[in-house]
Amino acid sequence: MLLLALLAARTCASRDTEVSQEEAVEIAREEIDYEPDRVGVRFLPRGVQSRPSWAVSLATVGADGELTRVTVVVVDGRSGDVLEVRRGR
DSSP states (O other), X not given: OHHHHHHHHHHHHHTXXXXXXXXXXXXXXXXXXXXXXXXXXXXXXXXXXXXEEEEEEEEEEOTTXXXXXEEEEEEETTTOOEEEEEEEO
């Protein structure tokens, strides 16, 4: 039981962010020059010390349902800095 409580406390602590999910999306939108049809957000701790980060996926969808543009922007969960931008298609 104690182990379970410690694990739960550590998981909750790792989501201690200054930047909300909504703020991360707004920061990520500043990195693109198109209006996305789809937006997805994932929380991911990065690095040895598990620094909180948001991975924001922004995409457009073609007439055939295929993704025509995909950009993933990783936003630091504490500072709001853009850590990485990956552009596809």
